[in-house]
Amino acid sequence: MECALDWVSKGNIGDYMSRHRYDDNISELKTYFNSVVNWVSGVFIDVESEMRGLEWGRLYEQYHKQAYDPAKISAQVHKLYSDPYVKNRKGIFEYILGSLVDTKLLEVRVFDDATKKSVYATQTSTAKAKGESNCPLCALGHDANKGKIWNFEEMYVDHVAAWSKGGVTSVSNCQMLCKTHNRAKGNR
Numbered sequence: 001m002e003c004a005l006d007w008v009s010k011g012n013i014g015d016y017m018s019r020h021r022y023d024d025n026i027s028e029l030k031t032y033f034n035s036v037v038n039w040v041s042g043v044f045i046d047v048e049s050e051m052r053g054l055e056w057g058r059l060y061e062q063y064h065k066q067a068y069d070p071a072k073i074s075a076q077v078h079k080l081y082s083d084p085y086v087k088n089r090k091g092i093f094e095y096i097l098g099s100l101v102d103t104k105l106l107e108v109r110v111f112d113d114a115t116k117k118s119v120y121a122t123q124t125s126t127a128k129a130k131g132e133s134n135c136p137l138c139a140l141g142h143d144a145n146k147g148k149i150w151n152f153e154e155m156y157v158d159h160v161a162a163w164s165k166g167g168v169t170s171v172s173n174c175q176m177l178c179k180t181h182n183r184a185k186g187n188r
């Protein structure tokens with residue numbers, strides 16, 4: 001029971017308890033907890049320490065009607081656990097349940113300042129030599145910004161291939177873009 005409470009956890013318990021405070025037995029509560037625990041252990045073969053204290057009650061309500069392949073889920077868990085760019089491992093489970101869409105849950109690591117400055121320097125000196133803008137997308141355009149050299153502070157870092165599509169957070173996948181083009185590209 002203690003374990004079930006921990007698994008269902010956060011907020012849901014209070015709600016549930018107040019809705020059922022006049023029940024004369026706890027069998028319904030037990031059944032509910034068992035459903036949650038059974039669902040979680042059915043979907044996730046692996047038991048990771050980060051699974052403790054997640055809002056399993058909410059996740060159960062939100063996702064238990066979807067079908068998941070536990071073997072496939074397990075492979076996804078392992079892949080994300082071994083990805084050094086995933087900062088928030090607690091977010092892995094909801095990310096997977098939501099069909100790998102909400103990358104914000106993972107708090108993917110961003111490029112550090114040293115990387116940004118080094119990429120900026122290389123991009124800028126190459127651009128100057130060619131007489132083009134140091135924003136590679138401005139350089140492709142046909143307006144006044146075609147030859148514009150942006151300051152470091154005016155540029156934003158970008159994953160050339162978005163992390164969510166397999167792009168890594170390394171120098172080879174880093175480029176600096178002007179504000180407008182960084183916004184236009186969107187998907188980080």
Ligand SMILES: [Zn+2]
Binds near residue numbers: 135
């Ligand atoms: Zn640009």
